[in-house]
Amino acid sequence: MLGVILLGLFAVLLVACSDKAEEEAIEPEVTEDGKTVITIAYKDDGPSSEASVKYYDALEAALKEHRDLDVEFNIVEIAQGDYAEKLNLLLYSGEIPDLIYFQGSDEQIAAQGLLEDLTPYIKDSEYLKDILYEHNATRLDNYPYLLWVKPINHKVPVVRTDFLEQLTTSESLLADPTVENYQAFFKELVDKGLSEYGITVAGDIAELDFIFNRAFGVTSTWLEDGTGGYVYKKVSDAEKEKLAFYAELYAGGLLDNQYLTKQWDVKEDDFYNNKAGVIVGTNGKVIDLYNTRTKAVNGDSAELTVLPSAAGVSSGYAATSVTKEPRGLAISSQSPNKGIAFEILDFLASPEGMELDLLGYEGEHYKIENGEVVLTDKFYSEWFSRFWEPQTVTLDTPLSSETPLLSPPGQASTDAVVDTYVADNDFTIPEEYISQWDAMENLYKEFAADIITGKVSIDEFDAFVEEWYGAGGEDITKLANETVK
Missing domain, CATH: 3.40.190.10 (Periplasmic binding protein-like II)
Known part of the structure; x- marks a missing residue:
């Protein structure tokens, strides 16, 4: 009304x-x-x-x-x-x-x-x-x-350069950033006492997804289902594999176990104070600010290095909505x-x-x-x-090379996002579906959190998918198959 x-x-x-x-x-x-x-x-x-x-x-x-x-x-x-x-x-x-x-x-x-x-x-x-x-x-x-x-407003992972230089897993990660090499890198950060946990994020897994989505095959909002149609990414087999990996990171103490309740300012302080080895931030100016603050707290040797997106089925930080x-x-x-x-x-x-x-x-x-x-x-x-x-x-x-608009990490983060740009195939959800869509997204967030924190087994993923389709997923998926080109 x-x-x-x-x-x-x-x-x-x-x-x-x-x-x-x-x-x-x-x-x-x-x-x-x-x-x-x-x-x-x-x-x-x-x-x-x-x-x-x-x-x-x-x-x-x-x-x-x-x-x-x-x-x-x-x-x-x-x-x-x-x-x-x-x-x-x-x-x-x-x-x-x-x-x-x-x-x-x-x-x-x-x-x-x-x-x-x-x-x-x-x-x-x-x-x-x-x-x-x-x-x-x-x-x-x-x-x-x-x-x-x-520039595209994406998130990229960064780590202190002096930490990177102390780890034997760094070379493998930078040369071949597989999911397994990322996990080994997080583990060495913790095992060597450089940080309490490998990576921190604030409130949900959206920041993690910028690193890992495309590696697991979550390459767009609507994924080809093998029959000429499309399936929503969050109810796909690729999503199931990714959530299982996140649960493994959480169980091993490599993902900040307080991530669900962590606010962005606390997340940042945890990185500056070396509780977290890796932080994810918006490319460009935000990474610039992280770099300035990290060096102010820990010295010039702590200048940040931008880490690559994970590689697997695909690579890149995220598909970009172009609707x-x-x-x-x-x-x-x-x-x-x-x-x-x-x-x-x-x-x-x-x-x-x-x-x-x-x-x-x-x-x-x-x-x-x-x-x-x-x-x-x-x-x-x-x-x-x-x-x-x-x-x-x-x-x-001309601008002096001694004072660029962005610090080297800030510019590197923007270049990395631009270089891995790929357009998404999402579309604007019609107004009559908005309330359904919001309920479906909330259902996913609750289930994903329960899977990652170990409250629910990954074996329950199929039950979640069935519930998602019943909550409106059938209608939205039908619409997507009529809309996505």
Whole structure:
């Protein structure tokens, strides 16, 4: 019933906004000194944030200097709490910003025609079309309303380099990262007293899956069943083998026995304090932060090494969903400033735009020395790119090799994920199946936890599969076999 009410509200909102756009299309909002007002809604940004105001002031100045574009940003204050929920309340009210950052709940908005199709804009762009990752292009083909030019957001395992150098199993693991070699590596970490357990994760096995899924043959969301059809990965024979392996790690004290209740901050502290030999973190900036903190606690010799994904049936950190961007920037279809809004996004992909968005403020986050950009400690401790992070960075002034955007481990983690990229074959679950799907996923999580912790024998896997199909799996699997190409 709530969904029907919301769709009704959206329909009313669409008509109201369309009428308003027709009235304002010729006369967009302009300040007294002739600047076009661009309203933007962005998570964690607002007029009450000094850092946000400073950034958008700097962006205004850069747009004026390099593009002769006179704009004034009106930063929307989003109420604290669940961002997607609070953003939707703003949109329900009829206030539709020109530029909108979504982190969920965008599909209902797009379905009502309130988001602009970005395809023609990107095709005609000067810079953006050249910095897209492969997964960006595929996601835009499937869902052309959100843009998020960032590396794939995957997880990779890392270990202290000084630990790696003390283990006899390291060479075998790096040369041939089989499941067996990973297990031997974890065991030697513990046996030599370098850590209490081999690896820690927070709350569930999702982080482990980035390492081991593809090695066991869990290579996509829907696996070929040998008869020309598809079976869901979590009820497959490959999943059964993987869970049995995790249970073995747990029983041997190699997987943190407190992983089910462990919070992310405790997980990280356990790694810094050498309770865990291996930690899994998001590639890029997060691995960068792990590296900085680990060296601060344990010395420079503790610099991190990125470990390869396990190899077996296949290899690679994870298949990447390409149904749509899970987050990103959108342009309102009702905006009278659509062209200017996209011009801003394109500028941020230019050398001049990257200078601000990637590097921060000259004299604060970087200096120019001997014709090169030298990043400061403040850059590494506080700066982040609000918009794009292309794989190849083009700047008018070259970046010093002594101060790269990412530390060697941070860059290695991103390179490893990009190099092992493969598209998933998942699809968006229709709304009428969502409650069933959630129940099925919860059933799996409970069963997987019981298997790994030894409460239930792996021999009960077939009973779980039968229960999963009875809880809605039959309908979802039928849909998948009609949908997956």
